[in-house]
Structures are given as C-alpha cells and as structure tokens.
Amino acid sequence: MSDDALWAALADPHRRAIVALLLERPRSVGELVRHTGLSQPGTSKHLRVLREAGLVQVRQDAQRRVYALDPAPIAALDAWLAPYRALWNRGLDALGHRLDQTAGPSDRTDSPPHRRTDPP
Template identity: 50%
Template sequence: MDRFTALADPTRRRIVEMLGRRAMAAGEITAQFAMSAPAISQHLKVLKEAGLVSVEVSGQRRIYRLDPDGLDAFDAWVRQVRGFWNAGLDRLERELAKPDDD
C-alpha cells in the first residue's frame, strides 16, 4: 500500500500524529481508540507496509515509532509538488503584472 492510501484513513493519521510525539507500545496505541486490538493491529500493519512506521519487538511488547525514511520520501514528494505550484504561481504573478495592451 502506498503512503497516501495509508494516510487516507483518519485512524491511521491519528496514529501517525501520536507516534510523532513519541514511540508507543501497541497496547498504548489501542488504549487511545474505541476499537478492538485486532482492528488497531491492522492499521499498524498498513502503516508499516507503507513504510511510515517501524516496529521493535521487546519481549512481549511491540514498540512502534515513525520511520524517518518513509517520512522523508513523503516530504520529498510534498516539496516537489510545492515547487511545481510555486513556479506556476510565479508565472501567473508575472502575467498579471504585465500592463494591459487594450
């Protein structure tokens, strides 16, 4: 699953926001939602497959954290799109600044 599809779901976006503050065990993440542990586990699996989170097994616990590589790839795409729009807006501004030939 790609990163955009993974982040299309509000539950997964909320998980990413939570993990942006600190690494968390799967149980801690589940406790923040009114849904079953298996449902949260599925969301975490999607985020992991999309490269947005990583997991570390520590005894019986699974500790999730944001994956910087996945976030860097996402950020690079946003910068590319922002550059496209900035260049386009600059061209528009130049065109609008030209005097009318009427």
C-alpha cells in the same frame, strides 16, 4: 515500499491518527488502542498496513510490541510535495504582489512582506 502503498496507508484517518501519535514518541499497541479508541484487533490491522508501507517499525519489548515512526518514507513524501509547495508559494507571492499594487499609500507598511513556506 511502493508510493501507492504509502499513499493508501495514509489515506485512512485512523492510520493518520496513529502516525500522528507516533510522531510524538514510540508507543506500544496498548497505548495506541487507548489513544485511538479502536479495538486491539483494529489497531493491529492498521499497524500492519503502516508497517507494510514502511511507515513504522516494530520492536519486541518483553511481552509488548512497540511501534515507532520511520522518517524515511515521510522524507520521500516531502520531496514529492516540494514542487507543489513551490507552486503554492509562487501563487502566494503573486497575490502579495497584486495586493501591494492595489494598496493605497496609507495601506502600505515599511515592514517586509511575510512569506509562508508551508501550505495552510
């Protein structure tokens, strides 16, 4: 699996919708077709791209193919995004500090500031 294949697979909104459905639980192709509103051949093509990128695994269950999310590539994406998340948090911290400096005494509260750990 290459990083380029991973990003390309997630660039398509239909594939992101499939990944979101698989986040809930493994699903058969038929279920994915019903939930996405795509045709069976279209859904299968998207699943092939996701499988080749390493994002999903497939198993045979009698006559059905059941797809499940593989968390390893998602963890790799999360690790890649970590420095950007830190950059975002530094910006939010600086904004909070600036707002604290410009707030008048009646605007301040005794509660500690809330920090976001994830971008909106």
